[in-house]
Amino acid sequence: MERASSWLLQLLLFLAAIRLARAAPQVPCYFVFGDSLVDNGNNNDIVSLARANYPPYGIDFEGGATGRFSNGLTTVDAISRLLGFDNYIPAYAGATNDQLLTGVNFASAAAGIRDETGQQLGARISFGGQLQNYQSAVQQLVSILGDEDSATNHLSQCIFTVGMGSNDYLNNYFMPAIYPTSQQYTQEQYADVLLDQYSQQLRTLYNNGARKVALMGVGQVGCSPNELAQQSTNGVTCVERINSAIQIFNRRLVGLVDEFNTLPGAHFTYINTYGIFEDILRAPGAHGLKVTNRSGCCGVGRNNGQVTCLPFQTPCANRNEYLFWDAFHPTEAANVVVGRRAYSAATPSDVHPVDLRTLAQR
Known part of the structure; x- marks a missing residue:
């Protein structure tokens, strides 16, 4: 009990510190690519079931329901403050030219490496679409900074985080009634197919100026409340069939990082999200969390495949003790743990080869 209370105090002090931080950023800009784990509003104005711009989402976020699939901070919000940014990285949708200079978030809920991934949920911006938006942003930066050399130099100093693949399993491979994969x-074979396409896409990112790139591994999807409810034998044991497939992908992703680091000027790294979540699930109390019933904190609906929070429902009061916020997405408390360990590795297995704090100094 004392250990959990101590951890909660550390969490509160950490949140206060990153919200009050006014130090100069360690890098001039931070660009984000991904899915609903880090989407902060790009899906708000598109026709999609994958949206979170309504309460109780954002109940603990200073801006309210912005489109973040959490009660508060996402992982990249925590990372942005640890990198020293005064403001959270804004969504690309509606971003100003000034905001492009310090970085924007291109992530889109339900997005995947494969273009068809997540199509049953409606519109979304696949990783390919996010890269197209990034290329448009690069051209804007060239105009803002005056020439391509200035834009290239600026982008080479930025941090890029890319978190793709979850939906290619959750909303594709393990949805055989809709997808044939x-x-x-x-x-x-599927991991190889995904990594082949991912490699080509990441080469596009590299060819358009990205040099300091962190690839976020896919987390333990088989341990999410939705999969436990749908496929677990007892509602508690993680679905090994799903997790084993994800581990194959993650192992190949580490190899991809090594390949990219042979390119001129490239500094790629892998963030072991799977392993970090495994630590939390193994000893939730050590992180100030309770994962007793493996449920989400907010009430969810399942009509038409929707597994997001029911609008305006009152969530649990002890949100800081929960690992999951809804059927798939972590709470702010869990996101802060992942963000902190991505930025400053707690164990050697958290990253390969370096954490974000070290990457920023490259």
Whole structure:
């Protein structure tokens, strides 16, 4: 009990510190690519079930329901403050030219490496679409800074985080009634297909100025409340069939990082999100969390496949003790743990080869 209370105090002090931080950023800009784990509003104005711009989402966020799939901070919000940014990195949708200089968030809920991933949820911006938006942003930066050399130099100093792949499993491979991929490929073959496409996409990012790039591994999707409810034998044991497939992808992703680090000027790294969540699940109390019933903090609906929070429902009061906020997405408390360990590795296995604090200094 004392250990949990001590951790809670540390969490509160950490949140206060990053919200009050006014130090100069360690890098001039931070660009974010990903899915609903880090989307902060790009899906708000598109026709999609994958939206979170309504209460109780954002109940603990100073801006309210902005489109973040959390009660408060996302992982990249925590990272941005640890990097020294005064403001959270804004969504690309509606971003100003001044904001482009310090970085924007291109992430879109339900997005995947594959273009068809998540299509049953409606509109979304796949990783390919996010890269197109990034290329448009680069051209704007060239205009703002005056020439391509200035833009190239500016971007080479920025941090980029890319977190893709979760939906390619959750909303594609393990949804055989809608997608044929699990009939077409074994788990090993699917990981190879995904990584081949991902590699090409990341090369586009590199060719457009990105040099300091952190690839976020796919987390333990098989331990999410939705998968426990739908596929676990007892509602508590994680779904090994899903997690084993994700581990294959993650292992190949580490190899991809090593390949990219052979390119001129490239500094790629891997963030072991899977392992960090495994630590939390193994000893939630050590992180100030309770994962007793493996449920989300907010009430969720399942009509038409929707597993997001029911609008305006009152969530649990002890949100800081929960790992999951809704059927898939972590709470602010869990996001802060992941963000902190991505920025400053707690164990050697958290990152490969370096954490974000070290990457910023490269």
